[in-house]
Amino acid sequence: MSDVIWDSETKRDDLSRLYKIIFSKIPHAEKIDSLNELSRIATEGSLAAAIYIASYYDAGKKVEFKGAALRWLKIAASMGSRAAAFRMAVAQIESTTDRNEAECSLRKLSEAGYLPAKFRLASYLYLRNPKANKTECLNLLRSASAGGHVFAKRELGRITMISPARPLDVFIGFSIILSSIISFLPILIKLAKGDNSSDEKLYG
Secondary structure, rough: OOOOOHOOOHHHHHHHHHHHHOOOOOOOOOOOHHHHHHHHHHHHOOOOHHHHHHHHHHHOOHHHHHHHHHHHHHHHHHOOOHHHHHHHHHHHOOOOOOOHHHHHHHHHHHHHHOOHHHHHHHHHHHOHHHHHHHHHHHHHHHHHHHOOOHEEEHHHHHHHHHHOOOHHHHHHHHHHHHHHHHHHHHHHHHHOOOOOOOOOHHHO
16 A cells, blocks of 8 residues: 555565565465464554454455454554555445444544545545535545546546536536546556556556
């Protein structure tokens, strides 16, 4: 994740080795020792280790993995990871549990300028009550779009176009969507080259 400060990670070689093991195709039972070692490194203050464990369980298909993923996302968030706090809020919304807490987390992240949170909060509020929340949603999407979040720009265009306040809004909405597609192309090129520096402008 982009908010890991690698210069502060003192066990980078161990982290790299353990990452390769836990995300390899060997059975889960053969990864327990590596996960335990990552857990020990995380308790020493390694944000990367906490995020690796959270990501491993989050990607798992077993039901019992989801609770472990949330626990480790919470730990990573408490260590200062905005991305982990965001993923935890999204997981809570998608599982229909703790939605009020999740909304509060998204609002805090949005106020702190985290682009994916602005986009996801807008999407959540719009789905919950399009008519009542439209103005707030559009404001959030405009803010995220101004920061370069391409999906927020696309959603801004879509909402503007499908629920126009005036006939001209259909054209404006279409223009915004077209602009978002053009903005997406340089990010695709970066991703193809292995450059993940645009994460906050893409995901959410």
